Amino acid sequence: MSLPPRCSVLIFDLGDVILTWSPVTTTSISPKVLKAILSSTIWQQYERGRISEDECYRLSGERFRLDPEEVRRTIVDARTSLRSNDGFIRFICDLQAEAQGALRIFAMSNISAPDYVNARAIPTEWGIFERVFTSAAAGMRKPDLCFFEFVLDEIKAEPSSVVFVDDNRENVLAARSLGMHGIVFDDVQRVRQSLRFFTGDPVSRGLSFLEARAGRLESVTNSGQIVVENFAQLLIWEATNKRELVNFVHHPRIWNFFREGPIFTTDEYPSDLDTTSVGLMLTQPDDHVFDSVMDEMLQYTNEDGIATTYFDSERPRTDPIVALNILRLFYSRGRGHQLSRTLEWVLGVLEHRAYLEGTRYYETAECFLFFASQLLRSSTDTRLHARLAPLLRERILEQAGAAGDALALSMRVLAGMVVGVRLERELAELLPLQCEDGGWDPSWMYKYSWTGMKIGNRGLTTAFALNAIAALRSPPQLQ
Missing domain, CATH: 1.50.10.20 (Glycosyltransferase)
Structure with a gap:
């Protein structure tokens, strides 16, 4: 039996993996409702760049019977809560250093253009990423297979050489269906162990x-x-x-x-x-x-x-x-x-x-x-x-x-x-x-x-x- 191939490409989700955030805001919108807004088809269209930010707030207000300005303030609070997941990022840096140039690292995120601009203002080791793929720039989002195929084509990588890490199981399943190795970001220690497994001998x-x-x-x-x-x-x-x-x-x-x-x-x-x-x-x-x-x-x-x-x-x-x-x-x-x-x-x-x-x-x-x-x-x-x-x-x-x-x-x-x-x-x-x-x-x-x-x-x-x-x-x- 041959051992699993040592993977040379890592692709990470941004939200809840590289960056953390809090759904608790200073507005009247509860965390439960905020998460419903962020998972709605309206927000998905916004992440693909198909509607504007103002249009997203207006439609979300209509859909959830909320004041569009209240939706805007809630999103601003969520953006303000963004923090770098420093411990995990240090681990990624260690993996990259140990690989001595043999490990390529990317990010792939469902994120709107304004949210990505805000995220890039967060102090963290952005230099570890060879490239960050966003849904807003690509016009596609996870778990759409076309988004994964687009990324694979852009980075010129075989799926079997890639490990994809995301907190969303549906996204991980999609990556696996194309032959990539998928890790659900649930327990940090288990994720670190899995990454060592895929990248080391x-x-x-x-x-x-x-x-x-x-x-x-x-x-x-x-x-x-x-x-x-x-x-x-x-x-x-x-x-x-x-x-x-x-x-x-x-x-x-x-x-x-x-x-x-x-x-x-x-x-x-x-x-x-x-x-x-x-x-x-x-x-x-x-x-x-x-x-x-x-x-x-x-x-x-x-x-x-x-x-x-x-x-x-x-x-x-x-x-x-x-x-x-x-x-x-x-x-x-x-x-x-x-x-x-x-x-x-x-x-x-x-x-x-x-x-x-x-x-x-x-x-x-x-x-x-x-x-x-x-x-x-x-x-x-x-x-x-x-x-x-x-x-x-x-x-x-x-x-x-x-x-x-x-x-x-x-x-x-x-x-x-x-x-x-x-x-x-x-x-x-x-x-x-x-x-x-x-x-x-x-x-x-x-x-x-x-x-x-x-x-x-x-x-x-x-x-x-x-x-x-x-x-x-x-x-x-x-x-």
Whole structure:
């Protein structure tokens, strides 16, 4: 899948986007009536330059049973209230500067000639606009398609290279119908994020986000507390192959989830087989360490013979995703046969869809599907592939198109690639979720089972999102 084209032309509406105004006036005409006047066919004719200002006031007075002079004073008050939307304009200037001359910026407005003269008197960065197209000058107005076509012809731009921003949904729809990219100006932060999406490269932006925060990519809870832990750091390292991005406490043998001591749980928190499995595979100690730790792991199973989570016989808790990570370690070392009961259990979880609402420690179905795919990637065992791969492929196809946050979408894409499934719709959902700073929001990956507190990591979500983009950028592999 190719990424959306980087757009090189931005067209902005003036009123309620570049300029703000107030419908509250000193006259007897209410804001509601003023807005009705401004949306009337009489005013539309005035904006097209087909009737004079005096004629507009006279006809508006007749239409709304008002004194034409009162209409005039109301419009003068509205003009006086015009202000520059300075914060948003500074953002546009930043976009233009970052593009280093590769971004053309225009304005396109339904506005009468007198109102445009008044608007140009407002102090703002008018120099950012290569040209301002007005309905009065063109004799056309939005959402007339001919006005959009006129502008496109004048600026010599392909519709697919243009982003149009307007507070009126009808105008945005018209622009989209011609092949332009449309953004409704409703929430400023969302609009800024969308403009970054259309004008920047998501991969370079994501990498810049990670590099700027190297060593500070900490996890957070859904209530905002920082969780200083090892597990997400290891996964970020594995996803990016950039050790310099992460900060963890290295353990020569057995790893603990927490880096500086447990929080929101018991004061003495045991080391776990989950973090240890990932830690060993990444740090690659000598064979003696591998074998001794794995021998110790085999001592921690429950009454069903399934590998448990902790190096603590008093906590015989199981989680199928933890089990997948343990299996991954054992299969990567040619010892998968020693955990046959654990394998049968996770296959049963997959077959019967027991993972759909998450697991004891992990939040989403995609976590299970992703780590199952990682087990396949880490092993060359033909029997394992024969049993796991077809079923995993089937379950991923079932999950395709389901709603999900950025991490879930990324995990689904990455899991699909392992079994030959290209989930391009998921990428189309993932890309617009990239934040203005280049990263993706944390998404919830794991949780405290007894409190329901959720934990996520922006660095982890961003690393997975970048891998998902890279995976689908590559051409399909013949199966």
